[in-house]
Amino acid sequence: MSDQKQDDAPQPIGELTEPFIAQVLLHRLRRERGTVNPQTEARDREVRATAEASALERYKRLALPDDVHPAFMESIFYAIHREADRQRMLPGRTNPGPVHPNMQDSEEDVRYKLRANLKALTRLIAKTYDAQYGKNATATQMIMEFEANRIRELTARAFRTAPGGSACDLGCATGRLTRNLCEQFRDVIGVDISPEMIEQAKRLTSERDIRPRFVVQDLDEGLDQPEDSASLIVMSMGTASDICEIKRLLQSIHRVLKKGGRFFLSFQNADALLYDAQLPWRPPLEASYSERYNYLVVRDHAIHTRRYRQQEIETFIQAAGLTPDRWDSFPTIASILPNEALAGDMLREAIFRADEHLSQEMRGIYTCVSGHK
Known part of the structure; x- marks a missing residue:
């Protein structure tokens, strides 16, 4: 060689x-x-x-x-x-689903259809979300673990001498991360557009000795929380890419964060190695990306998303008055391997560690950025 x-x-x-x-x-x-x-x-x-x-x-x-x-x-x-x-x-095929955009749709129509799909999807999966999401998609499991680790590191470092305060989990789904934040913060709020997800989050939380609050809210309309009220705001699993009005939301995050408050945001990465590859197998992910429109297909439901490059994200964040401190991208290798290739704890752990080492290359599926106000 x-x-x-x-x-x-x-x-x-x-x-x-x-x-x-x-x-x-x-x-x-x-x-x-x-x-x-x-x-x-x-x-x-x-x-x-x-x-x-x-x-x-x-x-x-x-x-x-x-x-x-x-x-x-x-x-x-x-x-x-x-x-x-x-x-x-093979002839071009449209992903099956309840509603899909077409070339005749206006931007407003596309947004309406994709939002309707998101609500329909959450109604379908809310009760089984915690048990099933990522169960047969190893790379998705690895993303959840990686982001949880990064958020844990962020809170341990930033709030080591001043624990407590308030934390917001945006796009909380059934509250998995929201409940984890209760270990560090005395006041935790989980926000999601889906009433079914919020109801399930409340049910799961009632079984534990913690009391986060859960709120149904459309993040495209900004945040309802008071000004300078949150010590930490997180948005994981690429949720930031699901927001149509991302600039408005970032301005809202700046308003709600306290001075010195921290944020962790996760976006779909436009520079991911996966999107450059011609793979003969299905990637080990819960969702697939449509090139024709900015949307993901999850369980045959098309929902809005947009992939961003690091420079775009940085521009939006700084324009909102926020300062990025750390950038990561994950996973790179796991996202392009067939699910079967990730079978077994030993191999999975080896690939996970390799992708951690590659997280600064910015070629993973998700771009994660943490910073402060």
């Missing part, structure tokens, strides 16, 4: 530590991702054939350091390329 090494390839650091392995893996994925470009394929079949042959040769060389037979490696990746090609040749 030494004759194939590119100038920007990660350099050895004395031993094969996890950070180095993670960097090498991302470098290889980027390199192989750029080998076959769908637009180039459509324009020039000869270029495509040359690129595929070149890619397969590189796959064979990747096997050598690990004593894997080159022909075996070549056959695996050849099958992947062929299946990806076959999927791209």
Whole structure:
């Protein structure tokens, strides 16, 4: 592989530590991702054939350091390329669902349909949300764990000498994170657009010795909480991308936060490696993204979302008077592997650690930003 090494390839650091392995893996994925470009394929079949042959040769060389037979490696990746090609040749299909946008819809109509779908979806899944969401989507489970860890680190660091105060969980669903915040804050509020989710959150909370408050509220209309009342505001699991009026909401967050108060926001990442890949399998995520319109498909329901780049998010946040302190993106590798490849606690933990090391590369599904007022 030494004759194939590119100038920007990660350099050895004395031993094969996890950070180095993670960097090498991302470098290889980027390199192989750029080998076959769908637009180039459509324009020039000869270029495509040359690129595929070149890619397969590189796959064979990747096997050598690990004593894997080159022909075996070549056959695996050849099958992947062929299946990806076959999927791209299938006639276009619309995801089934109760209501889907079409080319004739106005922006207002699209927003109305997607909002109706969101409410219909929450009615459908509220009672089973805690038990089922992410159950068969390993990458989604990993996102939940990663964000919970980051929020825990943020609160431990920022409120170590001054525990208590008030916290708001925006888009709280059934209150999983809201209940966790009760360990650190004496006054916790969970906000969600869905009456069914809020009702389920209240039911689950009544079984425990904690008393957060839950409120039905449309975040596109801003926050109803008093000015300078919250020490912490969180919005996890990409919820910030579900908000149509994100600039208005960020201004509202600034109003509600106390001076020195902290925030944690999670967005869909437009630069995620997943969106550059041509995968022949379904990613291990609960939702899939539609390229035609800004929406996610969750259990056949299309709901509004928008992917953002880091610079866009930073511009919005600073315009609202907030200051970002830390950026992360997660997961990168887990999002492009088939769910079966993440089976088993040992492998899952290894991929989780690798994605933690890659979180500063900003190529994961979600962009997480924390900061202060």
